[in-house]
Amino acid sequence: MKAIRFYAPQDIRYEEVPITPPKAGEVVIKIKAALTCGTDVKTFRRGHPVLIKKIPSGFGHEFSGIIDELGEGVTNFKVGDRVAVANSAPCGECFFCKREQFNLCENLNLLNGAYAEYITVPERIVSKNMYVIPDNLSFEKAAFCEPLANVVHGVARTEIKAGQSVGIIGIGPIGLMFARVAKLKGARVIVAGRNETKLRLADEFAHADEIIDLKKYPNPEKIFKDFSDENKGLDVAVECVGLPEIWEQVFGLVRKGGTVHFFGGCKSGSTVTFDTTKMHYGDIKIMSVFHHTPKYFKEALDLIASGDIEVEKLITEKLGLKDVEYAMKQHIDGKAIKFLIKP
DSSP, X not given: OEEEEEEETTEEEEEEOOOOOOOTTOEEEEEEEEEOOHHHHHHHHHOOTTTOOSSSEEOOOEEEEEEEEEOTTOOSOOTTOEEEEOSEEOOSSSXXXXXXXXXXXXXXXXXXXXXXXXXXXXXXXXXXXXXXXXXXXXXXXXXXXXXXXXXXXXXXXXXOOTTOEEEEEOOSHHHHHHHHHHHHTTOEEEEXXXXXXXXXXXXXXXXXXXXXXXXXXXXXXXXXXXXXGGGSOEEEEEXXXXXXXXXXXXXXXXXXXXXXXXXXXOOTTOOOOOOHHHHHHTTOEEEOOOSOOHHHHXXXXXXXXXXXXOGGGGEEEEEOGGGHHHHHHHHHTTOOSEEEEOX
C-alpha cells in the first residue's frame, strides 16, 4: 500500500509499505477519508513522544473507512462494514479505568497511521471504540468523530448549560467545534481570533453570538465583560490555543463563581501565574480535560449523524496522500482549518 511515514521532525515520506495482516481480534480498514489535525502538525514540526514511539512510523489518526479483512475471532463486524475508528481505547483494568477516568488510562492503546491506503486496527480498539456508521453518513463527515469526541468530552465536563455566557479564545477547528457544541447546549457564545477564514467560520459553522477580530481589538477584555450578564464577567471561559500567556489572559475573563477551562495543551514545562486572591475569594473553578473516551466518541458520531454539526464546513481542501507534507506546511502558515486526505 501507499502510505506517509514519519522519519523525523519535518521529514515525512510517501512510500510503498506492506499491509500488516490482522492478528486475532484485529481488522484491516481500507481508509476512505482522513483528516489533518493540530496534533499532527505539532508532530510534523517537533515529533511526539507518545504517538511516535519508533522510527519510521505511521502518521495521522483521524479517519473512517471500510473493513477489508477480519482477524480471527471478530464477530461483531463484517467485511464491507463502513466504520468510524477511534485512535485509542482504554484497558479497563488500571488505576484510572477502575475509577472510570478512561481518558487517563495508564495503558491507553493508541493508533497512528491514517495517512495511508490501509490501516490495521488493534483488537482493543475494535472491541471498544470502533462503530458502524449510518448508511446516509459520508466517510468525510465520519472522520470528524475523533476531534469532535474531545470537544464533546470537554463540554460535558465543563457542564455548560443553557443561558450561560461562554467565551472561547482560539478558533481553530477545536475552538470552532467547542463553540458549536456550546451553542447546541443553549449557551450564548462569544469567540475571539485573528484569522479571517476562522472568523468567518465562527459565524457560518459555529453560529457564535459575538465574534471579536483580535486584529481590530487586540485587548478584548472589555468586550467579553460587556457580553456577560450585568457585565460581571463570563460564566465560562475556554482557552483553545495552548499558550501560557493566553491561559493567564483567559483567567481574567470570568466572573466570581465562574469556570475557566484550559482546553489547549501548552508545551511541556510551561508555567503560568494567577492571582490567588481572585481565584480563592472569587470561588473560581479551574479545570482542564484531556482526550476522549469510548462514550464521547460514540456521542460525537451521533451528533454528526444528526446533522446538528455541519463538520464538512471545516474542510479547507481535498488532497491526495502525496500532498500531506504540503498540508502540514499550509497549517503552519495559518492557511487551513482541516484538509481532507483521500487515499
